Amino acid sequence: MPDNIENIQQKIEDLRKELHQHNENYYLLDTPTISDFDFDMLLEELRDLEAKYPEFYDENSPTMRVGGGITKVFPTVQHRFRMYSLDNSYDFDDLEDWEKRIIKAIDEPVEFVAELKYDGASISILYENGKLVQAVTRGDGFQGDEITANVRTISDVPLKLKGDFPAHFFMRGEIYLTRKNFDKINKQREEDGLDPFMNPRNTASGSLKMQHSGEVRKRGLSSVLYQYISEEIPAESHWELLEKAKSWGFKTSQQAKLCKTLAEVKEFISYWDIERHNLPFEIDGIVLKVNSLKQQRQLGYTAKSPRWAMAYKFKAEKVETELQTVSYQVGRTGAITPVANLKPVLLAGTIVKRASLHNEDIIKKLDLHEHDFVYVEKGGEIIPKIVGVNTEKRTAESKEIEYIKHCPECGTELVKIEDQAIHFCPNELHCPPQVVGRMIHYVSRKALNIDNLGSETIEQLYRERLIENPADFYVLKKEQLLPLERMAEKSAQNIISGIEKSKEIPFEKVLYGIGIKHVGETVAKKLVKNFPTIEELKNATVEELCQVEDIGTKIAVSIAEFFANPENILMIERLKSYGVQLEKGESTNEVLSNVLDGKTFLFTGKLSLFTREAAEEMVEKHGGKNISAVSKNLNYLVVGEKAGSKLKKAQDIGTIEILDEQQFLDLIEKK
Known part of the structure; x- marks a missing residue:
């Protein structure tokens, strides 16, 4: 029997090794040696054996790529090595100045590695003893979200390495969507009656944060790894590290080039400025890095960027299309945003149907008329913008676009604050998008963090007149939730439990959650520190509020106006009666030392x-x-x-x- 078990273990390991090799052949070498059907048969055989013999479980098995686990919370993880952003350049003069600064600093010749700047989501992946251990998003550069289960489903991210890899290191790279897979996703969404996604970059980033790893797998994400990070560097140049990474099983950019001179860099940039449109994925520029790692160490970093790297950004693409209508959106704070609805046009690899107009001043500056032919640009903008009008195509009958005077949702007359370009709907307590937005904000992760209460559920509850402000959550009954669309017994109970648990959330998060205009997370914490109860805050004068650090007149007046409204006072009293935390609790700050005592x-x-x-x-x-x-x-x-x-x-x-x-x-x- 033991021999049989050993044979089975060997069979499982052989299948894993064979499937890993087929994955590499297909995704990294682009030379598949087996049909998709045969690959699936091998994978199914391995899956059956692993199910029958769980004692041979391996988290890096090829079967683990399929996904299926659900992650409701993505833990925040501190980056061991900060993920810096890159300085940008937009013309060759910038690059020449950069090279001069480098040569002046190190006083020796320099060569560069030029790489395509993939338009995706940055990732940092930890490998220990050749195995993928952890994957973390860029976040703010200091910390990000741990999304290991989702990254495991990406076929060209190696789970196990080969060769003479170091014991412990990070690989940085980009997760992206090919144009083909992006179009495939949008085609399915349109068939399902859903709005198509805006662009591959945002879709890739959003896919990485999906809760079900099996759904992430279906998105067909790709990766490119471009930076080795560790205290132990097994090479003398960045180019050498890229070659080593490739030999360990990483997918690196096939188009990367070692350039001996800046002239070669310029040639590389000029070539890809044109040829990028023929790539199967989107890029928005070229990344340049000093090749010598010794020179990189000499050059070091500024507060936000490495001095040894630069991103050359391609100039924004521009197309012409017809303006069909202008519609107006009402945000959570009542701000009105005009949006241009356009005749669909292909721009930078995606179909554009809408463009932001930002505010009335932009419309006037463009001198926008009905059915104008407009120039649309999509440089670094997530949402394309109109940058000009082809007045030669304008007809004599075309009327100037007049900004609306009343809220499109509730009909209230709009107001425009003198020092701001934005119009607001002042009906904050009864304008539907503002009411719903306020409640979505209240339950959000950084506020009361009420699980299972998503925007769709809140919209349904509002339509059914079950809620109108945050206090109404605390009188909801499970029986009122059950008739809602896609609401099961367990989901309803989870919502009720989440609402009950929110009564434990500390005062500063509640204060942020109730949505006083201009009171963000940091301001809320400072207010609670100075006014430990809601009563003290309510009774504070504008002058007293202005004494708090970083609280100016604008914020102080907004707070005073909030508490001057009887409806807000009633909501606060109700929240208090339901047991929501509206006073500062006992400090739990742990004292670590007295090294700064008295300072x-x-x-x-x-x-x-x-x-x-x-x-x-x-x-x-x-x-x-x-x-x-x-x-x-x-x-x-x-x-x-x-x-x-x-x-x-x-x-x-x-x-x-x-x-x-x-x-x-x-x-x-x-x-």
């Missing part, structure tokens, strides 16, 4: 190593105190990029120690 800190400028909120929390956790203004009582001013008047005032005082972000971290690490 005062202030942060200014644009911080890159951490957020201001995180920095202030670090101060408190190590015994220090945050203050809001530069004075003789300030011990340390920590400065980021573009520090202004606070830095100058601190320098004038002379007794304040000025630190950069790393020096601040060094202070804490001395503990």
Whole structure:
């Protein structure tokens, strides 16, 4: 019997090895040696054996690519190595200036690696002992969402490596959709009566965050890996690392080129500016990297970008088409956005039917008339925009587009604030899109985080007149939910349970969730810190509110107006009666050390190593105190990029120690 088990284990491992090789032949080498049918038969045989003998489970088996698991929450993961953004250039003069800066800094010749800039979603993948361990989105560069289960379903991302790979490293790359697969998805959506997706980039990014990995698999995502990251570098150049990555089983860009001179770089760019339209996927430029890793280390980084890399962005594409109508959308805050509905036209590989007009000023600047022929551009814009009008095609009868005077949803007369270009519907408590948007915001992850209450369910509840403001959630009964479309007993119970659980959410998140105009997450936290109960906040004067750091007159007036409205007061009283947290709880801040005991800190400028909120929390956790203004009582001013008047005032005082972000971290690490 043991021999039989050993034979079965060997059979399973042989099948896995064979299927991995077929995957590589198909996706990486583009030389398949087996039919799709035969591949599926081998995969089915392996799946049957794994089901029968679960003791031989391997998370990197080819069968794991099929997906099927459901992930409701994508954990936030800190990047071990920050994912920087790239500086952009738009002409050859920019590149020449960049090269001059590099040569001046290192005082030696330089060569470049030129790669296509894929238009997709950035990813960082951790490999340990040759196996895929974790995949994380770019996020804000410091941290991202862990989406390992979904990335495993992408066929050209290797689950197991081959050759002389290092024991521990990260591969950075891009997840994208080919034009063919994007069109296939949209064709199916149109057949299902759904709106088509706007572009491959957003669809790829959205697909990576789908909860069901089996559905991710169906999207047909692709990958290209372009950057090896580790403390141990087994090469002397970026080009050599790309070659090694290819030998380990990674799909790298076939079009990448080692350029000895900037002239070769320009030739590469000019070629792909034209030929990109013949690629099976979308690119929006070329990425250039200094090839020598030694030179990369010498050049280092700015606060946000590597000095040794540059993105050359292709100029925006432009097409002409006819303006059919202008419609107006009402946002959650009541802002009105005009949208141009266009005769469908092909632009940058996708069919464009709509373009943003932003506001009335843009319409007037364009001198837009009914049925004008307009020029549409789609450079870095997610939604295309109109950049001009072909007035030669305008007819004498064509009338000028007049901006609406009343809300298209509720008929209320619009208002326009003097220093803003946007019109607003002031009927915030009864205009349907604003009411629904406010409740969607209330249940969102960063606010009350009520599971299973999606936008469609909220819209249904509103149409059925079961809810009109956030307080109404707390009187919903399961029996009222069951008649809704696609609502089962379990789903209804989950919603009720989620609403009940939301009563434990802390005050600052509730304050953010109730949707006071201009009160975001950070402002809500600062308000709660200074006004620990909703009563104290409600009774605060505009002058008292303005005393809080970063609270200006605009925010203070908005808060005062919110609490001056009787309907809002009634909602607050109801929330309080239902047990929602409307006062600050006991502090749970863990004190890590007293290394900053008695010291005062202030942060200014644009911080890159951490957020201001995180920095202030670090101060408190190590015994220090945050203050809001530069004075003789300030011990340390920590400065980021573009520090202004606070830095100058601190320098004038002379007794304040000025630190950069790393020096601040060094202070804490001395503990």
